[in-house]
Each structure stands twice: as structure tokens, then as C-alpha cells.
Amino acid sequence: QVQLQESGPGLVKPSETLSLTCSVSADSFSTYTWSWIRQPPGKGLEWIGFIRYSGLANYNPSLQSRVSLSIDTSKKQISLKLSSVTAADMAVYFCASTPYKDIVTGYYYFDNWSQGTLVTVSS
Amino acid sequence: QSVLPQPPSASGTPGQRVTISCSGTTSNIGTNYVYWYQQLPGTAPRLLIYRNNQRPSGVSDRFSASKSGTSASLAISGLRSEDEADYYCAAWDGSLSGHVIFGGGTKLTVL
Numbered sequence: 001q002v003q004l005q006e007s008g009p010g011l012v013k014p015s016e017t018l019s020l021t022c023s024v025s026a027d028s029f030s031t032y033t034w035s036w037i038r039q040p041p042g043k044g045l046e047w048i049g050f051i052r053y054s055g056l057a058n059y060n061p062s063l064q065s066r067v068s069l070s071i072d073t074s075k076k077q078i079s080l081k082l083s084s085v086t087a088a089d090m091a092v093y094f095c096a097s098t099p100y101k102d103i104v105t106g107y108y109y110f111d112n113w114s115q116g117t118l119v120t121v122s123s
Numbered sequence: 124q125s126v127l128p129q130p131p132s133a134s135g136t137p138g139q140r141v142t143i144s145c146s147g148t149t150s151n152i153g154t155n156y157v158y159w160y161q162q163l164p165g166t167a168p169r170l171l172i173y174r175n176n177q178r179p180s181g182v183s184d185r186f187s188a189s190k191s192g193t194s195a196s197l198a199i200s201g202l203r204s205e206d207e208a209d210y211y212c213a214a215w216d217g218s219l220s221g222h223v224i225f226g227g228g229t230k231l232t233v234l
Binding site for chain 1: 125126155156158160166167168169170173174179211213214215219220221222223224225226227228
């Protein structure tokens with residue numbers, strides 16, 4: 001069973017960097033790929049990117065210039081950094097998992113999700 | 124295409140069958156599997172359908188899905204009040220450097 005929990009500031013100033021961490025409880029941490037997904041209030045889902053156990057990451061082209069994912073395998077944590085935030089980045093941020101064996105086969109889905117954390121962008 | 128078009132809303136009465144469509148292109152639905160997620164109010168999404176038409180364990184067989192060409196659809200039969208939720212389709216899009224693309228979401232109301 002996989003459990004995910006985000007942590008980080010709930011308020012970020014415009015132009016600053018949003019930083020969140022996802023802590024994972026899973027015996028099989030190395031067999032998953034980890035994603036960040038966000039949802040602006042009242043709107044739909046947007047995939048931000050995913051990172052493999054190896055540290056290799058893929059990003060949404062629309063955010064690629066501002067986003068960075070990292071992984072700490074010893075702590076079982078995945079981190080998100082989004083720079084130069086604006087009001088458009090205000091959203092509930094989720095972390096989610098995908099079995100690595102399915103990613104390499106071309107199956108891109110999310111089978112476990114965190115509860116989500118709201119990040120507000122305001123001065 | 125940044126979002127897969129879905130009807131913004133759908134509705135039905137208890138016991139009815141409703142369908143939700145999801146439209147894509149050859150770079151996403153046309154060449155990759157489709158997934159469906161259910162998001163109950165105030166909760167995180169949960170995987171409802173994987174690989175076009177497969178149900179994870181624990182998902183009711185009242186939920187079914189199909190894909191044809193560059194379109195997909197989700198069907199819910201024997202509608203229940205607890206099915207009232209937002210439904211999202213998703214697929215890998217091979218354009219640019221590749222990315223996951225979600226549908227815009229359909230809010231299902233059980234009348």
C-alpha cells in the first residue's frame with residue numbers, strides 16, 4: 001500500500017518560488033514513478049511532471065521552464081519547485097504514484113494520490 | 124491541445140445510464156491508452172478505468188468505458204446518488220516532449 005502526504009507553505013508571494021514536498025510511505029518506493037498534479041480552485045486537473053527513482057524527470061511543456069522535481073530516496077520524498085509564481089499557479093497540489101513497470105510500457109496513470117494541499121499566491 | 128474536451132456537465136436520475144465523452148487527437152487518444160478518474164467533492168481523484176476499459180479492483184462494474192479512434196467515453200449504468208462527482212479522462216500525449224493530458228472534467232449530477 002502506498003500513502004502520500006504533501007507538506008510545504010500554503011502561501012507564496014508572487015514572483016517567488018513555490019516549494020512542496022511529498023513524503024511517501026511505501027515498502028516498494030523504488031518501483032514507482034512519482035508525479036505532481038495540480039487543480040486550480042473550481043477547475044480541472046493539470047499534470048506538472050513525474051520523476052523516476054533514478055532522478056530522471058519529465059515535465060509538462062507548459063511549465064517546463066519554471067518547474068523542477070527532485071527525489072530523496074533515503075527519505076522517500078519527492079520535491080516540487082515552481083519558480084516565478086503568479087496568481088495562475090494558485091491551486092491544490094497533489095502528488096501521485098505510477099508503477100514504474102507501467103511507465104516503461106507506456107501506461108501513464110495514477111493509482112495512488114495524496115489528499116492535496118492548497119497553495120495560495122498572494123502578497 | 125492542452126486539455127481533452129469533455130462536456131462540462133451531465134445528469135441523470137437514479138437507475139439511468141449516462142455517458143460522458145472525451146475527445147482527443149492522434150497524438151493522445153488516437154495512439155495511447157485512455158484513463159478515467161472520479162473525483163468526489165472535496166477529495167482527491169481516484170482511478171476509475173485504466174487502459175481504455177479496465178476496472179481496478181474495487182470499482183463497480185456499473186462503470187464501463189470504451190475508445191474508438193480519437194474519442195473515448197465513460198458509461199455509468201444504474202446511476203446512484205453516490206456517483207455524483209467530477210469525472211476526468213486522461214491520456215499520454217506524444218507531441219512536444221510528451222506529457223499527460225487531462226480532460227476538462229465533467230460534473231455529473233444525479234437528479
